Amino acid sequence: MIKELEKAIGYHFHDISLLQNALTHSSYANERWHNSLLSNERLEFLGDSVLGMLVAEYLFRSFPNRPEGELTRMRADMVCETTLAAAANQIGLGTHLLLGHGEEQGGGRSRNSILADAMESVIAASFLDGGIEAALGIVSRFILVTVPVTKLHNVDYKTQLQELVQQKKNQTLTYTLTGQSGPDHDKQFDVEVSLNGRTVGAGSGSSKKRAEQEAARAAIEALFPGTL
DSSP: OHHHHHHHHTOOOSSHHHHHHHTBOHHHHHHHHSOGGGSSHHHHHHHHHHHHHHHHHHHHHHOTTSOHHHHHHHHHHHTSHHHHHHHHHHTTGGGGOBOOHHHHHTTGGGOHHHHHHHHHHHHHHHHHHHHHHHHHHHHHHHTTTSOOSSSOSSOOHHHHHHHHHTTSSSOOEEEEEEEEESOGGGOEEEEEEEETTEEEEEEEESSHHHHHHHHHHHHHHHHSTTOO
């Protein structure tokens, strides 16, 4: 099955354990080894940065007449959960994931948040295995093919909030995880966003990224009514 996935990705791993790690969800690692460090969460962290850099460079070179704000929104759209989950579905990533029993029963193989995280993990694994060219190959095949040149299909509330508050000088936004609950297959994260130390919005979601977006949306509605 791993060879099938490699074929779908378009990259052959020299160290197959990196790809196996990228497919290991925290629910499986906790259930099997009682150690979340053996899951793909660390790879997801790296993959998020590698993907962001590659997409940013592509947009910078491809759209020399677009201002920074537009490029930022385009990048956010291209690395969002929806885009990454679609790329994961294109290569059938869900069928190859290692999930814990609860996550399996809860439909984790088709959950966008899990698929998006796994896609980032695969990108990181390819980067560690074959360098930036290997990662770029995957990103080019599955992410850079859908550039939102005109209308963005995903709203990045965090970027929008940042741009709004920066209309004044010396404004600092801080996102804080205030809680999490639920089983592995149905986690709920709670986040608050503060402006210069004052809480201005709160949100919840199935991932920290989603919760941050919801908190930012709530802050925009509170601070800048009628903007959305």
